[in-house]
């Protein structure tokens with residue numbers, strides 16, 4: 001049987017009436033969940049730590065902010081939206097001691113539950129609403145009267161109402177306007193990690209930068225290389241987003257379409273597929289999670305993460321990109337980074 005997909009008419013926002021929702025974390029996802037749910041009429045508070053740079057931002061945006069422990073104590077539904085690698089410590093220290101039977105613990109990604117970082121007690125519901133977009137898009141789509149597709153998964157159903165309450169949450173977030181696909185914590189975790197590593201972030205950035213480097217090394221103007229291999233990616237992807245690969249190919253020239261068919265398989269080869277399978281198996285058997293959690297731990301000191309971030313920031317496309325983007329009259333890249 002194929003998985004169900006839920007829309008507005010399948011969700012009852014009324015189920016959240018009288019329930020307090022604590023959004024723990026106010027970053028990319030946290031701000032979008034807190035503001036969208038508040039504007040959908042829900043009773044939302046935010047949980048952070050003393051000294052968090054997000055605290056003043058959440059208050060300035062009209063939200064009541066408490067420590068994570070206090071917010072968890074007050075809430076019926078606790079959505080954990082802090083960094084995956086920090087969730088286990090936060091849970092032990094601030095959430096677990098304040099959980100009551102019948103509460104719902106929620107996540108936007110299954111990492112901490114699937115990899116056994118958090119083991120909730122049997123008397124609480126454990127659910128996931130995972131938006132398939134960056135938090136800033138979850139917010140802007142909601143504000144535009146649209147929504148972001150989400151995945152819903154139930155790990156524990158202590159109350160017997162977990163799915164209905166999770167779907168009500170998805171409606172408040174705006175996700176049910178676009179569709180909420182039923183899945184499991186395992187599937188969401190594995191597919192999300194695979195997608196972001198092999199295609200969306202790792203794959204696409206490496207492809208764009210390799211294209212940029214090839215043109216620059218051949219002596220072409222770096223600004224020209226940036227337009228061709230980075231800037232135009234959005235315009236092509238927008239067409240795919242709107243009308244699929246066929247729609248995109250309708251819009252490009254025959255020359256481009258021909259080159260697309262003959263050259264694509266020379267770039268993404270059987271070797272690339274083999275590498276993708278290895279990436280997936282490292283995710284499935286927990287090797288990636290182990291490596292990531294070790295580097296991000298106090299002992300690891302984020303040594304690898306920081307070194308890779310530094311190297312990425314130094315790539316020649318970043319300097320040119322900044323210069324090129326500053327010329328766009330609509331440029332808001334700095335705005336996004338500061339939000």
Ligand SMILES: NC(=O)C1=CN([C@@H]2O[C@H](COP(=O)(O)OP(=O)(O)OC[C@H]3O[C@@H](n4cnc5c(N)ncnc54)[C@H](OP(=O)(O)O)[C@@H]3O)[C@@H](O)[C@H]2O)C=CC1
Pocket residue numbers: 024025026027028029030047048049051052053054055068080081082083084086090108109130131132133134135136
């Ligand atoms: N980024 C995205 O668009 C997506 C993220 N997700 C998932 O959503 C979750 C949140 O990720 P994301 O939004 O990227 O996170 P961010 O890094 O953007 O934000 C993290 C937030 O948590 C706060 N925080 C950090 N440590 C603590 C703590 N100990 N107690 C309370 N608050 C804390 C941070 O405050 P401060 O900055 O002040 O330290 C910040 O407000 C993750 O599970 C992620 O996988 C899922 C889909 C997409």
Ligand SMILES: CC[C@](O)(C(C)=O)C(=O)O
Pocket residue numbers: 131132133134135192195196200201
């Ligand atoms: C693609 C990256 C993502 O999975 C997302 C925005 O959905 C993330 O973890 O940020």
Ligand SMILES: [Mg+2]
Pocket residue numbers: 131132133192196
């Ligand atoms: Mg994702």
Ligand SMILES: [Mg+2]
Pocket residue numbers: 109192193196
């Ligand atoms: Mg992700």
